[in-house]
Amino acid sequence: AQSVSQHNHHVILSEAASLELGCNYSYGGTVNLFWYVQYPGQHLQLLLKYFSGDPLVKGIKGFEAEFIKSKFSFNLRKPSVQWSDTAEYFCAVRSAGNTGKLIFGQGTTLQVKP
Amino acid sequence: ETGVTQTPRHLVMGMTNKKSLKCEQHLGHNAMYWYKQSAKKPLELMFVYSLEERVENNSVPSRFSPECPNSSHLFLHLHTLQPEDSALYLCASSQDFGGQFFGPGTRLTVL
Numbered sequence: 001a002q003s004v005s006q007h008n009h010h011v012i013l014s015e016a017a018s019l020e021l022g023c024n025y026s027y028g029g030t031v032n033l034f035w036y037v038q039y040p041g042q043h044l045q046l047l048l049k050y051f052s053g054d055p056l057v058k059g060i061k062g063f064e065a066e067f068i069k070s071k072f073s074f075n076l077r078k079p080s081v082q083w084s085d086t087a088e089y090f091c092a093v094r095s096a097g098n099t100g101k102l103i104f105g106q107g108t109t110l111q112v113k114p
Numbered sequence: 115e116t117g118v119t120q121t122p123r124h125l126v127m128g129m130t131n132k133k134s135l136k137c138e139q140h141l142g143h144n145a146m147y148w149y150k151q152s153a154k155k156p157l158e159l160m161f162v163y164s165l166e167e168r169v170e171n172n173s174v175p176s177r178f179s180p181e182c183p184n185s186s187h188l189f190l191h192l193h194t195l196q197p198e199d200s201a202l203y204l205c206a207s208s209q210d211f212g213g214q215f216f217g218p219g220t221r222l223t224v225l
Contacts, residue, residue, distance in 0.1 A: 044204065045216070106156045
């Protein structure tokens with residue numbers, strides 16, 4: 001069965017620090033990959049997605065993620081975080097061509113100290 | 115209104131009640147989803163509808179019954195729920211199974 005693992009459950013950073021959140025998945029076929037963010041009191045929002053092509057994808061608010069097929073990973077990065085990046089981040093995977101069934105990781109809570 | 119809306123935002127019900135959750139999307143999408151978000155667990159997909167047909171049922175108990183009367187509306191009918199069904203129920207929509215847009219959720223408490 002497919003699964004998604006986010007290594008860090010809770011990350012605390014100071015402003016301007018660099019961020020990398022890990023995401024690994026288990027599925028041998030072609031996948032589509034997503035990162036979602038949920039700011040306090042707000043909806044889940046799509047940050048970025050990878051379907052095909054350049055494995056380095058850029059999303060909103062300065063976030064990017066790199067798909068490394070050999071490592072089954074899709075880590076999220078941001079060079080310099082801001083207090084407003086405090087949120088919960090979810091990685092999700094879908095087998096390409098599937099009916100939209102997303103498998104989510106358990107989420108990582110990011111707290112940025114001003 | 116824009117995006118995905120859900121009503122009610124909060125619902126408290128007894129185990130013998132029957133209630134319905136409503137979701138409406140204003141994005142012109144052709145696929146809609148129900149998810150369950152419980153504390154300390156990953157988001158769990160419950161149902162997927164594409165072009166008003168159910169294409170995914172993720173082993174959900176029959177006390178949850180979805181309905182998709184048209185491409186903009188999705189319901190989740192609830193009856194004889196259990197306390198462990200208390201959770202945040204999220205609706206989402208997408209175009210052709212692309213990136214999904216989520217609603218704010220309905221916080222359900224079953225007494």
